[in-house]
Amino acid sequence: MRKLVSLVLTAAFAVSSCLSLAGCSSKPAETTAATTKAGETAQESKGTDAAPATGSIKVGAIYINSQNDTAGYTFAHHKGITEGMKQLGLDPSKDLYIVDNVPEDDEKVKQAIDQLAGDGCNIIFGISFGYINAMEEKAAEYPDIIFSHATGYKSNDKNFNNYFGRIYQARYLSGIAAGYKSLALKNDNIGYVSAWGVEYAETCSGINAFAMGARAVNPNAKIHVYEISTWGDQEKERQAAQVLIDTYKCCVIGQHCDSAQPQIVANEKGVFGCGYNSDMTKEAPKAHLTAAVWNWSAYYATAMKAAMTDKGSFMQSVGNYYQGLAAGLVDVSALSENCEPETAEAIKIAKDLMVSGKWDVFSGVKLFFSGKAGAVTAEQKNDALKTNKGEEKVAAGGASVGDDVIQGSMNYYVDGVTQVN
Amino acid sequence: MKKYHLVRRPVQSIRRLLVYYLIGIVISLGIGALLLASLGINPFEYYGRMLTIGMVGNKYAYKNIEGFLKVLVPLLITSLALGLSFKMRFWNIGGEGEFLIGAISAAIVAFNVTGLPRPVTILLMCVAAMLSSGLMGMAVAFFKVKFNTNETLVTLMLNYIMLYVITYLGKTKEDWNFFLDPKSARPIFGKFPETAIMDGIKIGNFNLLWSVVIAAALVALIYVYLKYTKHGYEIAVIGDSASTAKYAGMKVGRIIMRTMFISSALIGLAAGLTASASGTISETITNNVGWTGVVVAWLGKLSTPAIAITSVLIAILQFGCKTAATKYPSIDSNFADLLQGIILFSVLTADFAATFTIKKKEDAKNA
Numbered sequence: 001m002r003k004l005v006s007l008v009l010t011a012a013f014a015v016s017s018c019l020s021l022a023g024c025s026s027k028p029a030e031t032t033a034a035t036t037k038a039g040e041t042a043q044e045s046k047g048t049d050a051a052p053a054t055g056s057i058k059v060g061a062i063y064i065n066s067q068n069d070t071a072g073y074t075f076a077h078h079k080g081i082t083e084g085m086k087q088l089g090l091d092p093s094k095d096l097y098i099v100d101n102v103p104e105d106d107e108k109v110k111q112a113i114d115q116l117a118g119d120g121c122n123i124i125f126g127i128s129f130g131y132i133n134a135m136e137e138k139a140a141e142y143p144d145i146i147f148s149h150a151t152g153y154k155s156n157d158k159n160f161n162n163y164f165g166r167i168y169q170a171r172y173l174s175g176i177a178a179g180y181k182s183l184a185l186k187n188d189n190i191g192y193v194s195a196w197g198v199e200y201a202e203t204c205s206g207i208n209a210f211a212m213g214a215r216a217v218n219p220n221a222k223i224h225v226y227e228i229s230t231w232g233d234q235e236k237e238r239q240a241a242q243v244l245i246d247t248y249k250c251c252v253i254g255q256h257c258d259s260a261q262p263q264i265v266a267n268e269k270g271v272f273g274c275g276y277n278s279d280m281t282k283e284a285p286k287a288h289l290t291a292a293v294w295n296w297s298a299y300y301a302t303a304m305k306a307a308m309t310d311k312g313s314f315m316q317s318v319g320n321y322y323q324g325l326a327a328g329l330v331d332v333s334a335l336s337e338n339c340e341p342e343t344a345e346a347i348k349i350a351k352d353l354m355v356s357g358k359w360d361v362f363s364g365v366k367l368f369f370s371g372k373a374g375a376v377t378a379e380q381k382n383d384a385l386k387t388n389k390g391e392e393k394v395a396a397g398g399a400s401v402g403d404d405v406i407q408g409s410m411n412y413y414v415d416g417v418t419q420v421n
Numbered sequence: 422m423k424k425y426h427l428v429r430r431p432v433q434s435i436r437r438l439l440v441y442y443l444i445g446i447v448i449s450l451g452i453g454a455l456l457l458a459s460l461g462i463n464p465f466e467y468y469g470r471m472l473t474i475g476m477v478g479n480k481y482a483y484k485n486i487e488g489f490l491k492v493l494v495p496l497l498i499t500s501l502a503l504g505l506s507f508k509m510r511f512w513n514i515g516g517e518g519e520f521l522i523g524a525i526s527a528a529i530v531a532f533n534v535t536g537l538p539r540p541v542t543i544l545l546m547c548v549a550a551m552l553s554s555g556l557m558g559m560a561v562a563f564f565k566v567k568f569n570t571n572e573t574l575v576t577l578m579l580n581y582i583m584l585y586v587i588t589y590l591g592k593t594k595e596d597w598n599f600f601l602d603p604k605s606a607r608p609i610f611g612k613f614p615e616t617a618i619m620d621g622i623k624i625g626n627f628n629l630l631w632s633v634v635i636a637a638a639l640v641a642l643i644y645v646y647l648k649y650t651k652h653g654y655e656i657a658v659i660g661d662s663a664s665t666a667k668y669a670g671m672k673v674g675r676i677i678m679r680t681m682f683i684s685s686a687l688i689g690l691a692a693g694l695t696a697s698a699s700g701t702i703s704e705t706i707t708n709n710v711g712w713t714g715v716v717v718a719w720l721g722k723l724s725t726p727a728i729a730i731t732s733v734l735i736a737i738l739q740f741g742c743k744t745a746a747t748k749y750p751s752i753d754s755n756f757a758d759l760l761q762g763i764i765l766f767s768v769l770t771a772d773f774a775a776t777f778t779i780k781k782k783e784d785a786k787n788a
Contacts, residue, residue, distance in 0.1 A: 096750050098750060104609070111491070115475060
């Protein structure tokens with residue numbers, strides 16, 4: 001569905017830009033056909049928002065992969081930026097400057113930033129971790145431009161922030177779907193194809209949350225993690241999923257890697273799976289349950305709005321941004337028909353708890369779901385957060401580990417997780 | 422049925438070459454224009470942005486010149502260096518590997534030598550880079566001279582070895598790994614200390630890096646070396662015929678090893694300067710100059726001034742294509758690469774057509 005929307009949008013843009021070319025671009029872009037919806041919001045926001053003099057900003061973006069990707073990490077960010085811009089009445093075909101396929105190489109990132117700065121961008125987003133040092137350096141060089149860096153940990157107090165999201169919350173929810181499936185199939189083995197293991201807090205917190213979600217439904221569930229040691233390699237992703245299914249008899253395949261290959265393999269082999277980044281039901285119609293997804297526009301709209309209204313107070317109004325289900329930054333995709341009947345209710349209960357802030361994943365309180373569809377209940381039990389080696393991280397009943405742990409220093413698997421390679 | 426075959430044109434005229442180049446470029450730009458127009462982009466605007474390396478309407482146009490020069494310097498030095506070995510008919514396609522080992526050596530110095538003044542530190546970095554690259558190149562030449570190994574294969578394989586060495590260094594978070602940023606939980610190459618980062622001559626806002634000055638001086642030096650010294654003459658003779666050189670009493674093996682050392686050491690110098698200008702290293706630090714340099718050296722017909730001009734043009738093409746693409750959300754950098762490829766391909770075809778001609782078999786026999 002998302003792909004369809006993006007396809008239609010791309011086609012519409014192509015048509016509109018052709019039109020404007022044919023019309024010798026005598027009229028400004030606000031009259032182009034395709035942006036009707038965006039155009040409406042543009043007028044609305046012009047009426048309501050106290051926008052700065054011109055009412056618009058130029059947005060710069062530095063991508064690790066191609067802006068024309070149709071799935072994966074860069075795609076999710078690009079979609080978030082363009083959607084965020086439309087919400088604010090900005091026209092991505094005019095106000096968005098992109099340097100893409102930029103490797104994590106300081107020199108190349110700096111050149112990209114210089115180019116975007118020269119083109120007059122007011123806010124520059126860099127989406128890959130390795131851009132961190134170049135962005136820090138250039139933030140000092142261009143104090144008038146806001147630099148916003150995803151997945152990093154550096155910032156300053158004026159024009160440089162970092163942002164990321166509590167994707168582990170969405171992972172927990174997809175884990176619930178996996179847990180119900182394993183209960184129904186009477187198979188406790190759940191697989192997980194992961195780019196990295198405990199080396200990165202990003203991957204290991206995701207694995208842990210997924211495992212805890214699954215074990216909240218099926219306390220006997222075992223999560224087998226296969227690490228492929230790269231963020232994306234379709235062949236390795238395939239092989240990993242095959243090993244997990246054939247050798248470890250896994251009945252559900254979760255994933256933290258770029259492509260939909262693990263889901264496709266699950267589909268071929270007649271097992272089930274939970275995707276990542278986008279709804280992969282299209283790729284694996286018979287296997288896919290639900291995917292942990294990002295909705296980056298929630299952040300991008302916030303950041304760009306702050307840059308439009310009062311640049312000087314950006315670090316006060318937005319600051320270092322780390323939001324989750326509550327802000328709509330992360331979520332699970334629509335549950336497919338493959339899900340067990342209890343899944344939706346259980347996910348709703350857990351989601352409400354996290355949105356309200358009453359409970360979070362990595363705390364000393366665990367949820368246990370029981371009951372048939374229509375009468376699913378969640379029991380909260382005080383239970384220590386333990387690593388798979390038995391080390392206690394949070395005492396029973398204790399508060400959640402700090403955000404710094406989830407984002408940066410988590411380097412252990414929780415109970416029930418084993419890495420197979 | 423008449424048969425056709427390719428014959429080298431008896432007279433090589435510069436004018437014909439330039440006319441053919443022009444035709445090739447016009448055709449490729451035409452194809453590019455069609456593609457651009459089909460994507461809804463005004464080709465003239467795009468080409469304007471490309472050929473001015475994105476400086477028009479740019480708030481910080483001087484930054485683009487700085488960036489362009491940073492792309493140019495390593496390409497220029499590497500192409501000249503490769504030209505040196507090609508002149509000897511030594512097919513050194515190991516520019517990438519020689520560049521990488523140089524960059525790694527420079528980084529070893531940068532991360533470990535502290536407290537010395539900046540020029541000394543950078544000099545040490547360059548010397549380390551030149552020695553390591555030079556020795557690697559000389560080792561290949563040694564095996565060629567001693568055991569008649571195939572230098573194309575050896576240098577090619579060394580490229581991948583060095584690429585995996587630097588990738589390993591960049592991804593391995595261990596206590597011994599001083600290449601990495603100690604403050605980052607994730608592995609990421611660290612930044613050099615201030616004294617290892619190159620500065621330059623300030624002209625207003627514009628910062629003319631010393632590496633540019635050095636590269637310009639190198640062009641002159643290499644020109645003189647090849648044209649007016651005994652070494653240069655020896656290289657030319659070996660390139661024409663190794664047996665002749667031997668007959669003339671030249672120590673062919675020694676000359677090959679010496680020239681490969683100089684050629685690789687120059688690439689090492691390019692790497693040292695690039696690392697110092699970037700203030701860090703990365704897997705992509707070569708910017709593919711080891712490969713592009715081969716094309717540049719051949720397009721420049723192994724002549725020093727022509728290589729210098731060609732590398733400027735190729736750098737404009739590379740830098741310009743990338744910056745031009747920035748402004749248009751409908752095209753990505755892959756399109757920039759595609760366009761670059763079309764243009765290069767046409768120029769190489771033009772070069773081929775200017776050098777060779779198709780003749781009927783019978784004509785050839787009669788002639």
